[in-house]
Amino acid sequence: MENKTDVIVIGAGLSGLTAARKLEEAGYSVKVIEARERVGGRSFTHHLADGQVLDLGGQWIGPTQTKMYELCKELDLELYPTYNEGKIILYDNGKKTLMGSNNGALPKLNVFVLLGLGLTIKKVERLVEQIDLDEPWNHPKAKIWDGETLDSWIRKNTKIKKVREYFNIVSEVVFSTEARDISFLHFLFYIKSGSGMDNLLNIDEGAQKERIIGGTQEISVRLAKKLKGEVFFNNPVTRIEQSETGIKVFSREQFWEAKKVIVTLPPTLAGRITYQPPLPGMRDQLTQRIPAGSVIKIQVIYKTPFWRKEGLTGQAVSFTGPIKIVMDNSLPNDSRGVLVMFMEANDGREASEWSIEKRTQKAIECLVIYFGQKAADYLEYVEKNWCDDEYTRGCYGGHFTPGVWTGYGKHLRKPIQHIHWAGAETATVWNGYMEGAVRSGERAAAEVVEILCG
Amino acid sequence: MENKTDVIVIGAGLSGLTAARKLEEAGYSVKVIEARERVGGRSFTHHLADGQVLDLGGQWIGPTQTKMYELCKELDLELYPTYNEGKIILYDNGKKTLMGSNNGALPKLNVFVLLGLGLTIKKVERLVEQIDLDEPWNHPKAKIWDGETLDSWIRKNTKIKKVREYFNIVSEVVFSTEARDISFLHFLFYIKSGSGMDNLLNIDEGAQKERIIGGTQEISVRLAKKLKGEVFFNNPVTRIEQSETGIKVFSREQFWEAKKVIVTLPPTLAGRITYQPPLPGMRDQLTQRIPAGSVIKIQVIYKTPFWRKEGLTGQAVSFTGPIKIVMDNSLPNDSRGVLVMFMEANDGREASEWSIEKRTQKAIECLVIYFGQKAADYLEYVEKNWCDDEYTRGCYGGHFTPGVWTGYGKHLRKPIQHIHWAGAETATVWNGYMEGAVRSGERAAAEVVEILCG
Numbered sequence: 033m034e035n036k037t038d039v040i041v042i043g044a045g046l047s048g049l050t051a052a053r054k055l056e057e058a059g060y061s062v063k064v065i066e067a068r069e070r071v072g073g074r075s076f077t078h079h080l081a082d083g084q085v086l087d088l089g090g091q092w093i094g095p096t097q098t099k100m101y102e103l104c105k106e107l108d109l110e111l112y113p114t115y116n117e118g119k120i121i122l123y124d125n126g127k128k129t130l131m132g133s134n135n136g137a138l139p140k141l142n143v144f145v146l147l148g149l150g151l152t153i154k155k156v157e158r159l160v161e162q163i164d165l166d167e168p169w170n171h172p173k174a175k176i177w178d179g180e181t182l183d184s185w186i187r188k189n190t191k192i193k194k195v196r197e198y199f200n201i202v203s204e205v206v207f208s209t210e211a212r213d214i215s216f217l218h219f220l221f222y223i224k225s226g227s228g229m230d231n232l233l234n235i236d237e238g239a240q241k242e243r244i245i246g247g248t249q250e251i252s253v254r255l256a257k258k259l260k261g262e263v264f265f266n267n268p269v270t271r272i273e274q275s276e277t278g279i280k281v282f283s284r285e286q287f288w289e290a291k292k293v294i295v296t297l298p299p300t301l302a303g304r305i306t307y308q309p310p311l312p313g314m315r316d317q318l319t320q321r322i323p324a325g326s327v328i329k330i331q332v333i334y335k336t337p338f339w340r341k342e343g344l345t346g347q348a349v350s351f352t353g354p355i356k357i358v359m360d361n362s363l364p365n366d367s368r369g370v371l372v373m374f375m376e377a378n379d380g381r382e383a384s385e386w387s388i389e390k391r392t393q394k395a396i397e398c399l400v401i402y403f404g405q406k407a408a409d410y411l412e413y414v415e416k417n418w419c420d421d422e423y424t425r426g427c428y429g430g431h432f433t434p435g436v437w438t439g440y441g442k443h444l445r446k447p448i449q450h451i452h453w454a455g456a457e458t459a460t461v462w463n464g465y466m467e468g469a470v471r472s473g474e475r476a477a478a479e480v481v482e483i484l485c486g
Numbered sequence: 487m488e489n490k491t492d493v494i495v496i497g498a499g500l501s502g503l504t505a506a507r508k509l510e511e512a513g514y515s516v517k518v519i520e521a522r523e524r525v526g527g528r529s530f531t532h533h534l535a536d537g538q539v540l541d542l543g544g545q546w547i548g549p550t551q552t553k554m555y556e557l558c559k560e561l562d563l564e565l566y567p568t569y570n571e572g573k574i575i576l577y578d579n580g581k582k583t584l585m586g587s588n589n590g591a592l593p594k595l596n597v598f599v600l601l602g603l604g605l606t607i608k609k610v611e612r613l614v615e616q617i618d619l620d621e622p623w624n625h626p627k628a629k630i631w632d633g634e635t636l637d638s639w640i641r642k643n644t645k646i647k648k649v650r651e652y653f654n655i656v657s658e659v660v661f662s663t664e665a666r667d668i669s670f671l672h673f674l675f676y677i678k679s680g681s682g683m684d685n686l687l688n689i690d691e692g693a694q695k696e697r698i699i700g701g702t703q704e705i706s707v708r709l710a711k712k713l714k715g716e717v718f719f720n721n722p723v724t725r726i727e728q729s730e731t732g733i734k735v736f737s738r739e740q741f742w743e744a745k746k747v748i749v750t751l752p753p754t755l756a757g758r759i760t761y762q763p764p765l766p767g768m769r770d771q772l773t774q775r776i777p778a779g780s781v782i783k784i785q786v787i788y789k790t791p792f793w794r795k796e797g798l799t800g801q802a803v804s805f806t807g808p809i810k811i812v813m814d815n816s817l818p819n820d821s822r823g824v825l826v827m828f829m830e831a832n833d834g835r836e837a838s839e840w841s842i843e844k845r846t847q848k849a850i851e852c853l854v855i856y857f858g859q860k861a862a863d864y865l866e867y868v869e870k871n872w873c874d875d876e877y878t879r880g881c882y883g884g885h886f887t888p889g890v891w892t893g894y895g896k897h898l899r900k901p902i903q904h905i906h907w908a909g910a911e912t913a914t915v916w917n918g919y920m921e922g923a924v925r926s927g928e929r930a931a932a933e934v935v936e937i938l939c940g
Contacts, residue, residue, distance in 0.1 A: 179641075179666030181888045184634035188642070212633030213889035270724065270760070300774045304758040306724070313780070313838050313873025317880055320754045320777035321887075326767070381893055384767050419767025426771055433775075433887040434635045435667035439835055 035288045037063045037261065039480055040281050042269050043296035045073025046466055047454045049255040050473030051294050051480075058481045062261035063288055065281060067268035067423040070249075071256045073296075074427055074456075075466060077247030078414060084363050085247040086331050086370065088416035089427065090466045091361075094234075094241035096227045097467035099474070107254040110245040115360040116235045118343045121402045123350035124194075128402070130344075148192040152199070153229060155189060160224045165460040168221040169441040178217035178438040185216040197351050204376040205357055206232060207431045208325025213377070218432035225463040235347075235359075239465070245364050248466065264288075268423065272451065273308040279450045291484065294476045296454040296469075298430050299444075300324055301423070311448055318440040321433055322457060324426020326380040326419050330355075330373050330395050333412040337362045337369025339403055346371055348402040353379035355398035368411070371399060384419055391415065429464035430457040445475075452476045489742045491517045491715065493934055494735050496723050497750035499527025500920050501908045503709040504927030505748050505934075512935045516715035517742055519735060521722035521877040524703075525710045527750075528878055528910075529920060531701030532868060538817050539701040540785050540824070542870035543881065544920045545815075548688075548695035550681045551921035553928075561708040564699040569814040570689045572797045575856050577804035578648075582856070584798075602646040606653070607683060609643060614678045619914040622675040623895040632671035632892040639670040651805050658830040659811055660686060661885045661918075662779025667831075672886035679917040689801075689813075693919070699818050702920065718742075722877065726905065727762040733904045745938065748930045750908040750923075752884050753898075754778055755877070765902055772894040775887055776911060778880020780834040780873050784809075784827050784849050787866040791816045791823025793857055800825055802856040807833035809852035822865070825853060838873055845869065883918035884911045899929075906930045 039055050041048045044066035052062045070076070076089040092114065093100045104111060119130040159177070164170055169178070177185075186199045196211075203211040206222065226232040232239050244250065256263050267283035272293060274280075281288050295302050303319025310316070337360060339346045346360025346369075354375045361372035373395060375383040383391050392413045399407035418427035445458050454476035459468030493509050495502045498520035506516045524530070530543040546568065547554045558565060573584040613631070618624055623632070631639075640653045650665075657665040660676065680686040686693050698704065710717050721737035726747060728734075735742050749756050757773025764770070791814060793800045800814030800823075808829045815826035827849060829837040837845050846867045853861035872881035899912050908930035913922030 175666065176641075179635055179664075180638035181633055181635065183888075184638045187630075187633075188638075210633075210889050210893065212629065213887075213893065268760070304760075306722070306758075310874070310876040313871060313875075313879070314835060317777060317780060317835075317873055320774075320879070323771060323774035326771060326893075378893055381768055381771075417767060419771055420764070421767075422764040425767070425774070433667075434637075435664050439664065439667065439780075439832055 035286070037061045037288065037290050038292070038484065040065060040279065040288055040290040040293045041296065042281065042293065043073060043455070044071040044252065044256060044263050045296060046075060046252060046469040047073075047296040047456060047473040048294070049252050049259070050470045051296065051454055051477040052259055052261060053255060054474050054477035055480065056260055058477070058485070060481070060484060062259070063290070064256075064259070064261065064263040065267050065269055065283065065288065066263055066265050069265050071252040071263065072249035073252070074418070074424055075248035075252060076416070077249035084366055086361070086414055087243070087247050087249070088329055088414070089418070090248055091243050092240040093244070093466065094239040095231060095237055097239070097462060097465070099470040100467050103251055103470065104244060107251060109250060109254070111242045112245055112364045113242045114235050114240055115337070115340070115362060116345055118340065118345045120345055121348040123348060123352070123402055125351065145192055145194045148190055149195045149198055152186070152190050152195050156220070156223070157229065160220050160228065163220050163224045165221065165225055167441065168217060169438045174217055175438050177220060178215050178435055180216050181212050181434060182214050182216050182219045183210070183212035186211060201349065201351070201356055202229075202233065204379075205374075208327035208374075208376045208380065208426070208428055209431055210377045213433065214431045215434040215437060217437050221437065222463060225459070225461055225468070226465065240359070269305055271306045271308065274450045292450050292452065292480045294452045294454050294480065296473065296476075298322070298324060298424070298455055298457050300430055301425060302453070302455075314440060314443050315446070315448055318436070318443045321436040321440060322430035323433070324419075324424070324430050325428055326377055326384070327427050328375040328380050328383055328391065328415055328417040328419075330375065330391070330413070330415045331361055332371050332373075332395065332399065332410045333414070334369040334371070334410055336367060338406050339369070344403070350398070350402065354383050354394050355379075358399065358402060373398070380419065384417060388415065447479065452479050489740070491515045491742065491744050492746070492938065494519060494733065494742055494744040494747045495750065496735065496747065497527060497909070498525040498706065498710060498717050499750060500529060500706060500923040501527075501750040501910060501927040502748070503706055503713070504924045505750065505908055505931040506713055506715060507709060508928050508931035509934065510714055512931070512939070514935070514938060516713070517744070518710075518713070518715065518717040519721050519723055519737065519742065520717055520719050523719050525706040525717065526703035527706070528872070528881055529702035529706060530870070531703035538820055540815070540868055541697070541701050541703070542783055542868070543872070544702055545697050546694040547698070547920065548693040549685060549691050551693070551916060551919070553924040554921045557705055557924065558698060561705060563704060563708070565696045566699055566818045567696045568689050568694055569791070569794070569816060570799055570801075572794065572799045574799055575802040577802060577806070577856055579805065599646055599648045602644055603649045603652055606640070606644050606649050610674070610677070611683065614674050614682065617674050617678045619675065619679055621895065622671060623892045628671055629892050631674060632669050632889055634670050635666050635888060636668050636670050636673045637664070637666035640665060655803065655805070655810055656683075656687065658833070659828075662781035662828075662830045662834065662880070662882055663885055664831045667887065668885045669888040669891060671891050675891065676917060679913070679915055679922070680919065694813070723759055725760045725762065728904050746904050746906065746934045748906045748908050748934060750927065750930075752776070752778060752878070752909055752911050754884060755879060756907070756909075768894060768897050769900070769902055772890070772897045775890040775894060776884035777887070778873075778878070778884050779882055780831055780838070781881050782829040782834050782837055782845065782869055782871040782873075783881075784829065784845070785815055785868045786825050786827070786849065786853065786864045787868070788823040788825070788864050790821060792860050793823070798857070804852070804856065808837050808848050809833075812853065812856060827852070834873070838871060842869065901933065906933050
């Protein structure tokens with residue numbers, strides 16, 4: 033039967049394709065079912081008219097993301113460093129200042145603020161060290177930390193408004209959601225998962241260190257090409273039926289049969305599939321509780337990277353929106369300049385209701401404030417609102433709201449009979465990142481192999 | 487065409503049937519599409535072998551629930567009061583004490599605790615007064631209150647452990663979720679929506695005042711009988727397509743066409759339908775952020791209500807689980823005694839993974855502690871785990887996690903072209919209760935009528 037296979041993988045993103053590959057390496061047949069007409073999931077590369085590419089989704093890799101470096105090497109993908117020479121613009125309360133680009137996670141602020149910030153970061157880091165990535169709910173204080181938001185923890189731990197604002201920007205940049213939206217325990221887990229605050233936030237020797245020539249989607253394209261099993265595109269999975277003997281996976285048009293299935297969708301989307309028999313209450317309720325962040329990724333193309341001549345990195349950090357973070361995203365071997373920026377969290381939510389004209393205007397207004405009038409003279413505006421994307425429904429990833437790690441954490445990776453769970457949100461290391469997606473795919477494949485070969 | 491109608495209502499619970507009725511009264515044709523083989527949604531009545539009934543879902547009504555009283559009167563449904571004579575058992579730290587049954591929301595505790603509790607409740611009530619039920623996000627302090635959990639607010643506002651525990655029990659009883667799981671702003675909104683803490687928690691002159699003879703599901707049964715339009719059972723809606731001219735609603739087996747649709751499902755389930763065109767990002771993300779509470783409702787039937795002879799109400803409040811709340815749920819004109827109890831929040835989550843034998847044993851163990859050895863001698867154990875129920879996925883209702891009211895509140899009732907939203911979670915008054923469901927159905931019907939007749 034053509035529609036029969038050992039294992040079905042749902043989702044042709046990094047997690048799914050890695051899982052499929054590992055399964056094939058172990059000698060099992062695989063079919064990958066994908067909702068979209070393309071591979072890559074949240075790594076999605078836009079091709080400009082002249083063949084150059086812009087990543088509309090995940091784009092950076094950096095130290096400790098060992099699986100990503102291995103993949104790039106194996107797939108003959110070259111890397112190029114994020115431009116990071118010159119000064120960073122800090123925009124605060126109508127005032128623009130410049131700071132060096134090697135401050136670690138610390139912006140340039142007055143000395144008292146900086147001191148308070150340093151102390152609060154140290155405090156956070158001491159807590160981060162204590163987290164067990166496999167079972168963060170097991171810490172003696174887990175219920176207390178999971179009982180408050182990052183925002184309320186910060187308010188309790190510093191009286192300096194600027195420090196609170198800084199942490200809110202960290203939340204926006206890392207989670208695309210406000211500090212008030214996430215569990216403090218989740219914050220600690222995530223920082224640990226991403227190798228610490230410095231690593232998460234930095235460029236040189238940090239998670240934004242380098243990009244992939246040709247775009248990150250190319251990893252998935254090449255992985256898919258190497259698969260023996262077929263990838264079925266344009267087939268959003270609507271239903272999974274399982275019995276003692278195996279599993280049937282349905283899209284609107286067709287169905288497939290297998291012994292096992294790996295679902296790689298983010299939890300909030302995995303919960304939308306109809307399961308027969310219905311999933312246990314606790315697994316279902318978990319998927320009700322890991323909402324996706326809110327972000328619109330925007331790239332503005334210029335004739336040249338004019339900021340470089342002015343001694344600027346192209347990076348801006350602003351305490352006011354709608355654009356709070358800008359970085360140089362210029363292309364390799366290309367004379368044009370590209371700035372990448374994000375409308376995140378409540379800024380992104382508000383901007384989601386604007387027309388594209390209004391978003392363009394607002395973005396350019398911010399860029400003119402940060403980089404001067406030259407920023408008004410752009411060639412092209414490219415955006416991607418991940419909240420609107422039917423098959424992602426929010427980026428960068430899902431976050432845990434208060435009470436979810438302690439109430440439901442143990443259900444995150446627990447297989448339900450023949451169904452195994454992968455995806456960046458299930459990763460222990462680099463949760464929410466491309467690295468985490470790959471690791472989760474390999475972990476789920478290993479689970480399945482162990483059962484099938486046993 | 488048989489499958490054409492003016493308005494399709496999805497869900498034959500109190501909200502949907504009320505909406506359908508209002509639409510028919512205004513002269514429009516209606517079809518109601520229901521996933522289950524029955525009406526009533528979260529009001530679900532279990533028929534014992536001898537014809538007596540137990541409500542497995544919503545069962546109480548009380549003062550200020552004017553729509554419910556009107557409905558009962560109109561549908562010739564009689565009421566009977568919740569038994570509330572005698573003492574209440576308070577179980578705390580291995581010690582059982584008795585208290586009077588007219589303490590309002592206050593349990594019997596030592597005088598310092600009681601004082602602290604009274605003060606904290608007063609503080610909460612002063613904040614509750616300031617909430618605008620239509621737009622709770624508009625309060626000047628909304629972002630701060632929405633930026634913390636009920637748990638972290640309580641920890642900040644009292645040092646008395648017992649007061650914190652009390653509020654956690656309130657959270658469990660009212661929301662079926664831990665105080666750490668909900669936004670403090672949502673707590674304030676909900677208390678206001680339910681006419682204040684005393685009203686929400688009380689029996690005499692409170693939300694638990696009386697029950698409906700024949701069970702609450704009978705309201706829906708009688709409402710459905712009066713409809714001219716058909717109710718289609720066993721048709722979980724999988725897809726809604728809309729265009730300029732109207733709407734198509736699909737189940738796996740068939741489809742219907744209409745000018746407008748009212749979706750009455752809880753937000754977390756409404757988000758699982760496939761919409762074409764896809765819903766705007768903000769509406770979708772809202773549905774990712776209102777998870778349902780966790781509760782197993784248990785009823786234990788005895789030969790007689792033996793506790794009454796001992797001067798007890800049958801009510802117990804315990805600071806330890808898995809059963810923290812017990813009430814007399816004996817039947818009208820019946821010599822048997824019934825105790826109703828709840829495994830809620832984390833107790834319910836843990837118990838969801840037990841076998842029914844273990845849950846029975848644990849429940850009876852609690853009852854024996856509270857009511858003595860006689861409680862071991864029961865006739866029947868009846869339970870309903872609402873988390874496992876595929877078409878509800880948690881009770882009593884959905885709660886707002888931190889940041890959701892301020893980030894997404896305005897999308898809660900906002901129609902998307904031809905789609906209108908109802909259900910208890912969308913109510914301003916008695917949100918989450920049967921009363922709120924009815925009010926939301928009437929509100930959504932009024933929105934549709936205004937457009938269709940305009």
